Amino acid sequence: MTLITNYGVTDQFSLTAFFPVRYILNEKVLFRGQNQNQYAGGKYFRESYGLGDVILQARLQKNLLKEKLPVVFGIGAKLSNGEINATDRFGDRISDNLQVGTGTIDPVFSIYISNNYRQFLFSGGVFTRITNGENIYGYHYGNEIQTLVNIDYIESSLIYGGLQFSHLLTTRDYYEYGKVAQDRGGNSIFAAGKLGTRLTDKLDMEMTIQMPLHQNLNESQLTSPFTIQFGSLYRFEI
Amino acid sequence: MKLKFYILLSLYFIVSCSLYVDDEQPDIFFEYTDFDILELGGTYSDMIITADGHFIFLADYNNNRILKINTGNTMNVVGEITLGSHPGALDLNSDGSVIAVALEGESKVTILDVSGFEIINSFSISLMNVNDLAFVNDTTLVISSKTDPSCISLNLNSTAETSQSVLNGELAMDREHDILYVATSASIKKYNWDGMRFSQDSNISDPYGFSGDVHHFVYCNSNNTVFACISSIEEGISVRHVYSYNGADMTFAGKYLIKSPGLAVAVSMDGQRVFTAPTDADEMGVFVIEFDQETKLESNYYLSAGNLTDRGLILDPQSQFLYILVNIPGDDDSFEPYNDYSFDLQRIKL
Numbered sequence: 001m002t003l004i005t006n007y008g009v010t011d012q013f014s015l016t017a018f019f020p021v022r023y024i025l026n027e028k029v030l031f032r033g034q035n036q037n038q039y040a041g042g043k044y045f046r047e048s049y050g051l052g053d054v055i056l057q058a059r060l061q062k063n064l065l066k067e068k069l070p071v072v073f074g075i076g077a078k079l080s081n082g083e084i085n086a087t088d089r090f091g092d093r094i095s096d097n098l099q100v101g102t103g104t105i106d107p108v109f110s111i112y113i114s115n116n117y118r119q120f121l122f123s124g125g126v127f128t129r130i131t132n133g134e135n136i137y138g139y140h141y142g143n144e145i146q147t148l149v150n151i152d153y154i155e156s157s158l159i160y161g162g163l164q165f166s167h168l169l170t171t172r173d174y175y176e177y178g179k180v181a182q183d184r185g186g187n188s189i190f191a192a193g194k195l196g197t198r199l200t201d202k203l204d205m206e207m208t209i210q211m212p213l214h215q216n217l218n219e220s221q222l223t224s225p226f227t228i229q230f231g232s233l234y235r236f237e238i
Numbered sequence: 239m240k241l242k243f244y245i246l247l248s249l250y251f252i253v254s255c256s257l258y259v260d261d262e263q264p265d266i267f268f269e270y271t272d273f274d275i276l277e278l279g280g281t282y283s284d285m286i287i288t289a290d291g292h293f294i295f296l297a298d299y300n301n302n303r304i305l306k307i308n309t310g311n312t313m314n315v316v317g318e319i320t321l322g323s324h325p326g327a328l329d330l331n332s333d334g335s336v337i338a339v340a341l342e343g344e345s346k347v348t349i350l351d352v353s354g355f356e357i358i359n360s361f362s363i364s365l366m367n368v369n370d371l372a373f374v375n376d377t378t379l380v381i382s383s384k385t386d387p388s389c390i391s392l393n394l395n396s397t398a399e400t401s402q403s404v405l406n407g408e409l410a411m412d413r414e415h416d417i418l419y420v421a422t423s424a425s426i427k428k429y430n431w432d433g434m435r436f437s438q439d440s441n442i443s444d445p446y447g448f449s450g451d452v453h454h455f456v457y458c459n460s461n462n463t464v465f466a467c468i469s470s471i472e473e474g475i476s477v478r479h480v481y482s483y484n485g486a487d488m489t490f491a492g493k494y495l496i497k498s499p500g501l502a503v504a505v506s507m508d509g510q511r512v513f514t515a516p517t518d519a520d521e522m523g524v525f526v527i528e529f530d531q532e533t534k535l536e537s538n539y540y541l542s543a544g545n546l547t548d549r550g551l552i553l554d555p556q557s558q559f560l561y562i563l564v565n566i567p568g569d570d571d572s573f574e575p576y577n578d579y580s581f582d583l584q585r586i587k588l
Contacts, residue, residue, distance in 0.1 A: 030519075031523060033517060180263065
């Protein structure tokens with residue numbers, strides 16, 4: 001679950017904060033000798049939960065093409081507040097990619113363009129997260145670039161729907177000061193359908209169903225083939 | 239001008255991230271492949287393969303039977319014989335026509351005909367808890383017990399049993415030279431056969447230095463070497479190698495580092511390739527590790543589908559396939575009794 005707050009300082013400038021609350025559970029079957037605390041092997045659980053790394057972003061809107069094409073430039077940082085010391089039941093620290101935090105402060109950039117044409121809203125954007133080095137355990141997350149293209153259809157003020165195509169590229173992680181990690185990174189292209197409603201002037205509800213069109217991941221990775229997301233947006237004045 | 243700049247910048251981002259290729263590769267010494275597995279279930283105490291490599295025989299310890307496996311394109315069970323309590327060890331005679339089976343749960347040795355896959359004889363013996371046996375020649379067996387301090391020999395023609403001055407342990411026979419090697423709990427012993435009795439050779443191996451549990455013991459005639467998979471039963475001593483000894487003088491011939499005690503070993507007919515089954519998995523899984531006999535260095539890794547077991551590794555005579563007994567932990571994922579440690583047969587193409 002992610003709580004997103006946005007504060008419009010002016011019509012063209014806003015501040016946004018993302019507060020991800022994460023629960024991660026990993027279950028696997030160990031072979032004999034893979035974990036000295038559970039020498040005979042068998043089922044082994046690892047879990048972590050809590051507030052993940054908060055992202056703070058400043059967004060500046062510029063209207064281009066004679067004020068007809070709004071472009072939103074975002075710049076910000078992903079903080080390193082998330083816990084990176086979760087342990088298993090034996091007290092051993094679990095893998096970095098199962099922690100709710102990453103342990104590094106990383107810059108985040110985005111560009112977002114949108115334009116209305118009759119009842120359609122065309123929009124697109126690029127989002128990047130560039131990892132700023134290793135955390136204190138020597139783990140270096142790969143960079144992430146996401147490209148989005150949206151077509152929204154707004155039937156009335158009550159209901160809207162849309163299609164989204166996105167391309168997600170993540171590069172491999174490194175660990176132990178330079179070793180290339182397995183089962184991390186790759187290319188994915190997703191298609192998503194969106195259905196939303198503006199319940200009141202202040203409250204929107206939205207459901208998104210996403211499925212991969214193409215995936216080229218490094219080695220075998222546990223990824224969801226199909227995701228359903230529910231979101232809500234509430235506007236209020238301070 | 240500014241507009242063009244922003245549009246070009248946006249296009250640059252979109253296009254560049256689509257074209258970017260992440261070609262960093264981790265160090266991987268193996269590939270994931272689909273496992274070639276014959277699902278059996280059961281706990282197996284020994285396995286042997288015929289000289290032509292067409293059939294494997296498994297001693298099904300808990301179900302008191304011997305299984306005959308066809309190793310054709312698709313492995314399948316082509317026969318089974320229920321023969322007595324807890325078959326513990328198997329051996330083939332020199333021409334591969336009969337199999338001797340030692341029954342650990344009763345004082346008995348059974349002889350099977352390979353081609354007809356039927357019991358052709360059965361012998362009562364004086365030993366309890368038999369753990370191994372070997373053909374000395376086509377008419378004589380040497381048999382070892384877990385609890386009796388010394389071995390016996392059994393003449394299959396006269397049924398005469400003779401107590402031998404041979405310490406108990408795992409047995410490996412050099413039939414060409416009538417030499418018996420025994421891996422005891424303390425060291426490797428060498429005995430010479432005079433047609434009636436074994437006598438200990440003057441060459442004696444150094445003791446291991448700990449009290450050991452022997453999992454597998456193999457003689458390789460092409461380089462006159464024995465290979466022993468041993469673990470320590472003493473606390474605080476961890477064995478991380480498979481040991482080998484020169485048959486001629488019983489000197490130490492090499493240590494093969496596998497980071498945990500060996501459970502089984504197989505050697506190619508030319509003696510150059512040594513395949514070892516470690517007790518422990520590494521981070522990525524369980525691997526059979528191949529060594530070069532000359533350098534004693536690792537040369538290949540073969541991914542196993544599960545945990546390995548004592549004597550659970552054989553190589554076909556043409557060195558084309560490895561056969562291993564694997565216990566896949568995911569199969570044990572229930573609360574049903576007797577569901578643990580059920581092994582299947584995995585084939586690995588070399």
